[in-house]
Amino acid sequence: MHAGSMQKAVVLVSGGLDSATTLAIAKSAGYACYALSFAYGQRHSAELTAAARVAEVLGAVEHKIIALDLSSIGGSALTDMHIAVPDHPSAGIPVTYVPARNSIFLAVSLGWAEVLGAQDIFIGVNAVDYSGYPDCRPEFIAAFERLASLGTGAGAAGKPFHIHAPLMRFSKVDIIRRGMALGVDYSLTISCYAADRQGHACGVCDSCRLRRRGFVEAGIPDPTAYR
Amino acid sequence: MHAGSMQKAVVLVSGGLDSATTLAIAKSAGYACYALSFAYGQRHSAELTAAARVAEVLGAVEHKIIALDLSSIGGSALTDMHIAVPDHPSAGIPVTYVPARNSIFLAVSLGWAEVLGAQDIFIGVNAVDYSGYPDCRPEFIAAFERLASLGTGAGAAGKPFHIHAPLMRFSKVDIIRRGMALGVDYSLTISCYAADRQGHACGVCDSCRLRRRGFVEAGIPDPTAYR
Numbered sequence: 001m002h003a004g005s006m007q008k009a010v011v012l013v014s015g016g017l018d019s020a021t022t023l024a025i026a027k028s029a030g031y032a033c034y035a036l037s038f039a040y041g042q043r044h045s046a047e048l049t050a051a052a053r054v055a056e057v058l059g060a061v062e063h064k065i066i067a068l069d070l071s072s073i074g075g076s077a078l079t080d081m082h083i084a085v086p087d088h089p090s091a092g093i094p095v096t097y098v099p100a101r102n103s104i105f106l107a108v109s110l111g112w113a114e115v116l117g118a119q120d121i122f123i124g125v126n127a128v129d130y131s132g133y134p135d136c137r138p139e140f141i142a143a144f145e146r147l148a149s150l151g152t153g154a155g156a157a158g159k160p161f162h163i164h165a166p167l168m169r170f171s172k173v174d175i176i177r178r179g180m181a182l183g184v185d186y187s188l189t190i191s192c193y194a195a196d197r198q199g200h201a202c203g204v205c206d207s208c209r210l211r212r213r214g215f216v217e218a219g220i221p222d223p224t225a226y227r
Numbered sequence: 228m229h230a231g232s233m234q235k236a237v238v239l240v241s242g243g244l245d246s247a248t249t250l251a252i253a254k255s256a257g258y259a260c261y262a263l264s265f266a267y268g269q270r271h272s273a274e275l276t277a278a279a280r281v282a283e284v285l286g287a288v289e290h291k292i293i294a295l296d297l298s299s300i301g302g303s304a305l306t307d308m309h310i311a312v313p314d315h316p317s318a319g320i321p322v323t324y325v326p327a328r329n330s331i332f333l334a335v336s337l338g339w340a341e342v343l344g345a346q347d348i349f350i351g352v353n354a355v356d357y358s359g360y361p362d363c364r365p366e367f368i369a370a371f372e373r374l375a376s377l378g379t380g381a382g383a384a385g386k387p388f389h390i391h392a393p394l395m396r397f398s399k400v401d402i403i404r405r406g407m408a409l410g411v412d413y414s415l416t417i418s419c420y421a422a423d424r425q426g427h428a429c430g431v432c433d434s435c436r437l438r439r440r441g442f443v444e445a446g447i448p449d450p451t452a453y454r
Contacts, residue, residue, distance in 0.1 A: 064299060064300075066295070066296060066299060066300075067294065067295070067296055068293070068294070068295045068335075069293060069294055070335075070338065072291060072293060073291075073293075073335075073338050073339045073342050074342055098338070099337070099338040099339075099341035099342050099379065099380070100334055100335070100337040100338035100341060100375075100378060100379055101338070102378060103334040103337055103338075103374060103375075103378045103379075104331070104334040104335055104337075104338060106334075107327055107330040107331040107333075107334040108295075108297075108300075108327070108331055110326070110327040110330055110331075111297065111300050111325070111326040111327035111328070111330075111331060112300045112326075114326035114327060115300050115301055115326050134377065134378055134379055134380055134382065134383035135377075135378040135379070137377065139377050140374070140377045140378045143370070143373050143374040143377050143378070144374055144378075146370050146373075147330060147367070147370040147371055147373075147374050148327075148330070150361065150362075150364065150366050150367045150370050151327060151329060151330045151361055151362040151367045151370070151371075152326065152327055152330075152361055152362070153326070153361055155361065156361040
């Protein structure tokens, strides 16, 4: 089908495993995908390079990177160099939680969706392996969907928005299996919270640990480049 | 009272009349105010200069300007130089509506509030003279309040957020009278959608029209510098 006649969707793409799988799912569902990433003051730019690769290889119509300096707000190990990324699982909400990050990312996605005439937004959040992040819960996604339809011209005109979180109930193994079935090349993705400039993963942070275990449990060779 | 013992609030300050009044109201209610503005690709930087003046004069503890380039998304006369600011009122949602702007601004405010340990956010939206913007309605504010408590660590820990929109039911005359009573110097503020570099107002856009009529109806000399 020609891209011009397909329904458009904005897909949040971080460069990690989950969002790459989400993009592949949106594509396979027939959407013309507009990939959105943020330069938000994260520790390493390797993930933005990965996001660009993922968007291209998985056939996004366009990939936009928006600069938004959340490090000036601070409060997270992912954006504040003074807070160390932990090398062991933590109780409660981890220090890698970026305050209100998914609210912010979804709000900007919503703005772009409205300009594009899209009513669908995809985000790779996950309530199973979500490491305690409050903005990865189904109730949060439902609340944003309601906000989206109330706070936009399109919504006010009777065109509601749909926030798709297709990985919500998936385990990491489920995600990897689904992505492999859709042909995702996970060697392009970076999940590590503390990757180096070359994109090599640390292997010990929460995110690396979950990803590594996912490949082992799925019985699939882990394509991650560790340092 | 010492600022350290006061409750903190994040206040969105644009440099315009409404948000200056909102800041004065938050201050008079006893909050230690943290003013937040955005360099979002708006047509003129005069309003950010005005925001900084307003924050200082009205005694904000801190004023932060966050860069977020919404012009790369486009879709509004306020951020896209190819769309003209109209000099007459329009039917429906005006072209000066910036898609999802208040969702985006509130989401970033929420992130800062969580880092500060604040549970209160003030925004100067108004449903009376709101010119048809969907993200200025009470239902929108209520939906954001719900989202805020679901999507944050503080909210998940039982500390809900309150989104204050004290001007919601005010006419422009009410706003001006309230601000004057609180000592707001409106000559510091810029409301015009098409101000020049020196901050001189056009006098004909929707925003100028509403503001000018407000001063006339309030019986107060209009301190606006028109070009």
